[in-house]
Amino acid sequence: MKQLIINPGSTSTKIAVFEDESLVFEKTLRHSNEELSPYHNVADQFEFRKQLILEALKENDIKVESLNAVVGRGGLLMPIEGGTYAVNDRLIEDLKTNVKGEHASNLGGLIARSIADEVNIPSFIVDPVVVDELDDVARISGHPLFERISIWHALNQKAVARRAAKEKFGKDYNEMNFVVVHLGGGISVGAHKKGRVIDVNNALNGEGPFSPERSGSLPADELVRLCFSGKYTEAEIKKMIVGKGGITAYLGTNNAKEVSERAQSGDEKAKLIYSAMAYQVAKAVGEYAVVLDGEVDAILITGGIAYDKNFVQMIENKVKFIADVIAYPGEDELLALAQGGLRVLNNTESAKEYK
Ligand SMILES: Nc1ncnc2c1ncn2[C@@H]1O[C@H](COP(=O)(O)OP(=O)(O)OP(=O)(O)O)[C@@H](O)[C@H]1O
Ligand SMILES: CCCC(=O)O
DSSP states (O other): EEEEEEEEOEEEEEEEEEEEEEEEEEEEEEHHHHHHTOOOSSGGGHHHHHHHHHHHHHHOOOOOOSSSSEEOOOOOSSOOOOSSSEEEHHHHOOOOOOOOTOOOTTTHHHHHHHHHHHTTOOOEEESTTTTTOGGGGBOOOOTOOBBBBOSSSSHHHHHHHHHHHHHHHHSOGGOOEEEEEEEESSEEEEETTEEEEEEEEOOOTTTTSSSSBBOOSOOOOHHHHTTTTTSSSSSHHHHHHHHHHHHHHSOOOHHHHHHHHHTTTTHHHHHHHHHHHHHHHHHHHHHHHHHHTOOOOOOHHHHHEOOOOOHHHHHHHHHHTTEEEEEEEHHHHHHHHHHHHHHHTTTTTBOOOOO
């Protein structure tokens, strides 16, 4: 079975073609702040990203007609259990209307369906960012008007945790306790207890460590003051939290690799901010280790920034007293999406219906 896989992230669109589980072709289409800045919202990037994908397929002589399915990473939907979902009209409607807000992965389902429909093949999404397995106690925020919700890098965190369980421990994911850290354009840290993620920072709505383009948790009183200062619109303040927060706000770039290089070549501000990001991630690891009652089999660090050994080392120095740190740079998301689609195409699983 040949599938096109589409994984739109905040700063990139990763694509691949798999023949069953074998990779035929893979490409990361990177999008700089400058390229994305003309688009007012994520949905406006639909045509831009779709055309880049079609061009990449053409350049590599892959015909859309040769595909059996298209799988996209989705999306900010209603909270749902994990699994593979057929992209139905309801799902498209919710992605188009941003039912739970804007997110790059909303484009995954939209572009997958659009390409698949042209050649009459099925389209799917797998383990979207809204997979919700929180313990009830973790939902309590501190005020009844605010409920904590689960928005995180579910697909990659789970794929990496399954891989570590199998490769490093020879066990099933459901037997293990891990703290998993995803370091991408956004950062999420999750407590995986016997196959369920019982607590995780909402990486999209101002919780947890800051990241290349998100502020993470901010001092609440200061934030309220800013909101009522009359200096900023609601949209501008939201952008300070997601899109133009974190490293982007401090250093004017969302490129952590560039910041790492600047830090190493003597830029003191870059060094301070980059170290502060590692410091906040390490603090979060400690927090989620407590969620697991200190029973942590390993700390897994993944995502694009995990390619930076110095950054991983900064975290490891602070958390190695908890458990061993294992780095999985990049991500297993493309394969995880392909496997999700394949389970349905091979009839080992039925596609779930999004209602
Ligand atoms: N060798 C490296 N050293 C430091 N940072 C790196 C390195 N390679 C990639 N990165 C950084 O990783 C970040 C992108 O990570 P990733 O590709 O996981 O994010 P994304 O898919 O765009 O967003 P998200 O993971 O939040 O959905 C960028 O800031 C990039 O500069
Ligand atoms: C929080 C879900 C994934 C992301 O936006 O980085």
